[in-house]
Amino acid sequence: MDRVKVGVFLADSGKQLSKILDYNDLTNYVKNISGVVYVARGSEFWRGQGLQNIINAIKDEKINRVVVGGTLPKLSEVKIAQAVENVGFNPYLMEFIDLKDHCAMPHQETPSEATEKAKAMLLAAIERAKLLEPLEKLEFPVLKSVLVIGGGIAGMQTSVDLADLGFEVNLVEKAPFLGGLAARAGRFFPTDDCAICIQSPASDLKTITYTSRKCVYRSGFSEIPNLSILTSSKVVAIEGVPGKYKVTIEKKPRYVNEECIRCDLCTTVCPVEIPDEYNAKLKTRKAIYMNIPNVHPPIYVIDDSVCKFHDCAKCVEVCPTNAIALDQKTEHITLNVGSIVVATGFEEFDSSVIKEYHYDDYSDVITNLEFARILDGFGPTGGQIIRPSDHKLAKKIVMIQCVGSRDRRYNSYCSSICCMISLKHATLIKSTYPDIDVTICYIDLRTTGREHERYYERAREMGIKFVKGRPTEIYRDLETNKLIVDVEDALLQRFLELEADLVVLAPAMVPAKGTKELAEMLGIELEEDGFFKEYNAKLRPTETKMKGIYLCGGATFPKDAPTTSLHAHSAALKVMKLLTTGKIIKYQRTAVVNEEYCGDCEFCPVTCPYGAISLVPTTENHFVAQVSDLLCEGCGICVGTCPLNAIELRHSTTNQMLAQMKALLSINGTPKPLVLAICCSECGHTVVDSSGMAKMQYPANVRVMKVPCTGILQIHQFLEAFKAGAHGVMVVGCKSDGCHYEVGIKKAEKKVKLAKVLLKEYGIEPERLEMFNMVFIEGNKFAEAARMMTDKLEKLGPLQLMASSQVEEVT
């Protein structure tokens, strides 16, 4: 191996930092450290002369490791890395420390102590740099194809976007027709136009005008050349890695092929008639059927659970184009795709569990979706508002909100769109039939979007009545066959018995059937409410923590059409970002297993938040863990989990961490006891930055060490810290529920708790080790914690072994 030659570059920010830190002292100190062959001092090193200095030193082969002590290391790191890569130097052979916000600024009242701390910081950086190894740049292939699971408006829209961009799109839908809920909903608020429309593909060159939207059946979306649509199909198996998934689709037979001309002759002769579930059983359909005329594909389908097949075959006899193929079989299709988009949407909660509303046994109690079928001109009643029980016109309608929503017995969340849906239905009723009496019973009305308040106002102008009260019961008057809704009007403080011909419930919106199974198949998580979990609700709502798998539409939470549309476009953009270059490039800053030590205990595969570790068989009928460089995010939680020290994280090895620790604690220079603050690279280290940026003051005995995630820490490392000279250890990480690597902070918390017990056994006061959870903007909290810790340690006195009986109980 080449001799290690470290170059140290000391930036003084236009001589501002040297007003506090003694740069001459620092320069001399650094020169005398073994391994350091080159020292430069300047204003800054991330651009101009400074940067050139580094480049030249590298090009002239004077140095093969770089240490920069300056300001804004997180910015200069990126800039310098880009520059050195260009001259063929591996960017992972560099170490950056912040002499300003981690040293000069927080300790400006004690400049000589600050200088001593700066020495320790530089020593730590140099010792670590000496142990750094170059990291390989890896390339992984990415197929330029996508699987979209779910053919509702979200899935369709994202498919159109991606197909337009030139990717190969496979849209898979489990029903025989596309459209999902939108196809049944009739109209969407707030525009009250048709629910089932999408933004037409850019490749639709036949229309010269730039229309804002198109009906699905005439949008030509199905004709985009690289879009393949599979209906009656569901995903049964998924294998592979991001960029190269192998998906198995089970495609059920339709029994009718593309020759179908929708003449409807088949339905006239089909002998099988069953209640039409699609139309809320308000009418019947045949075994061969089409839901509504304006869907895709425009081909009839046979329901094989009721069809008599060759015992009948009357439809085959009459079909003028021989489109019926009764012998079609289930197919299994394999797709190779680079990424997957989940667009499985949501459905209505089953209201029959709320027995007091009698949804199961009073046919005149229906849901919003069923009512949408009644209102729909294409629907079972041709738009006439009639009662299912006796087919008489409904003159009085009562709507009940929050059926199963905001209900801690079933779904405690608010389903967000139902108030608007009911208002939509109410206003649609009134605009055609002003004499129908409509009352809406609500707990709170949620009309938060654009145009929604005006919608509510219009509803009141149209004479729709509102009762603030959740009904306790619906019962049926046996004499009049009318329904009675028993409710308290809380605003009037009066009990009402509302008579109704029809009661329309607004049920909660719950995840679509099969969500749990699909999540398991894909290895992605669900939220507590059962919907797919967004990677980050604020910034990454269409992604998951699994690279290559994206979310779209109502599958993450009920949403209205405008939001679904936005979501679909967002998901398409994210997919494009992954697929566009045809490859994923990353440095190998990943974990690696020492197979000799691996004990096949299975802790790490289970703990890795990204599913990056799998167990592979070796020759001796024994398994070892193996890390996928593609999936590994470099958090190191596996390292912290392994009981045998069999796994290391490249660029954050235990040796590198130990060297840093020892160096940071080798020089004190203050009258106070040394404290080691181990900070995660996300919130932990940045909160230290923040305290310095705000010039918060804390003593210089506090030494900061960065780790990728606190989850990497093992208990023995706390003990090493004490051995190396720390009188106290602070572990600083993200908030418990905000770990950037999902579970790291929780693991660290557990370890600190356990370590405290162990410390007591060793005769060390457990209060010397503490856990802190902070976020960037809490810089003041860090300074306060550092001061408090120092004070506490001064009171406890220097570290010494005590008989364990003398130590207080750990709380």
Next chain:
Amino acid sequence: MTSYALFLGCTIPARQPNYELSARKTLGKLGIELVDLDNMTCCAPPPVQSINFETSLAIAAYNICLAEEADLNLVTLCSGCFESLAMTNSMLKDDEELKAKINKILSQAGKEFQGDKEVKHFLQVLMDDVGLERLKQNVSKPLNNLKIAAFYGCHALRPSELLKLDDPERPRILESLIEALGAESVEYRNKLKCCGGLLRGYSDDLALNLAREKLENTSKAGADCIATLCPFCFVALDIGQIQVRAKFNKSYDIPILHYSELLAFALGIDPKELALEIHKIKTDKILSKIF
């Protein structure tokens, strides 16, 4: 022979020997042994709970301890006792902290609640230990399609999460037990609504208002009599019926009978042995319909 410790409570031995007689005789005939334990007390019903919840839990737990010590499950006749004891049993079984708290109190009386026994209502013993089939087989005097309005009362069913007797919205146990006797269970408005029993003595006008509603609804549905499970419901609708007659000037003449009394008739037990004179609304017309 299945054995249960019998929890009588206060109201039944004090005022309703008819319930006790019919229950003892019918269960005896159906092969269920009832054991009377020493040192039982009040179950700590709502009036005690209203003064202090912890005390009522402790008292109820104490009584359950007696059954635990005798290695017997408990059966109650009164729904109020059922609610108090079964609710306590459930609450302490599910909450370790609460159990510890109550056991600290019980230790003063030398008892410790284990949570290894069940508290059952008389109805549950009939359903689980006798069963509808065996019951039907033992019916020697079917009730001739007598129209009976089943009235559960409140505390047999609710709070359902803790009592787990039957579906609180669509219960079926009592109806099927009534049908097993060869009678007809009639449906009526607001079947599960409270009779107002617990308001008697404090707010009689409200109590009578609710009693009247119950009588009105059962009468409209054509019921010959009302089957009750609880001594409070019984009093509210029996003595209460007289008071309703006086206040609202309307006579309903619907006899109120505990299910156990109807069961006794159907099993062929001589009505003269059942202390029917307790009933303020006379049961003669029911008896003549059956016998």
Next chain:
Amino acid sequence: MEQVQEEKSTNMAFSKVITSRLGGKTITLCYQCGTCASSCPVAKITPRFNPREVIKLSLLGAEKEVLSGDSIWLCCSCYNCQERCPQKVEIADVIYALRNIAFKKGYSPNIYLEFASALLNNGRIVKISQFVENKRPTLGLPPLKPTGVEALRKILSATGFDKLRLKEESQ
């Protein structure tokens, strides 16, 4: 209303008093939907009691109004409200908690003092008279087993129940 406002500014602690009592833990979950009110047989026939209003007043801190009034004593404990509440507020148990607090402060209908007395003296709230007890054999009933009055008194002493009553007597 003025009374409510005045107490509101000083009495957010009332909610804490209720939630720390057995049975009162869930009161803050209430979002005033009114299901309990329309489920309540008593509320339907008198404006003197409405469970939704009792909870609202309690959460607003109207301690004196809630505790000293007769409203909370009109609940018939039918548990219909608790059964139907979508927030799983234990409404009937909250009313019990309010009664417990009221009783301790000296507010309660007289009949409850009588119950307390009977419990302390006889181990039962409904006394079984000697006459009734003697009649049992003639009816064909086995003799009554002894009541555990001693054990009960120890329990009542352990919970401080006996002192609750005494406090009332001294008033």
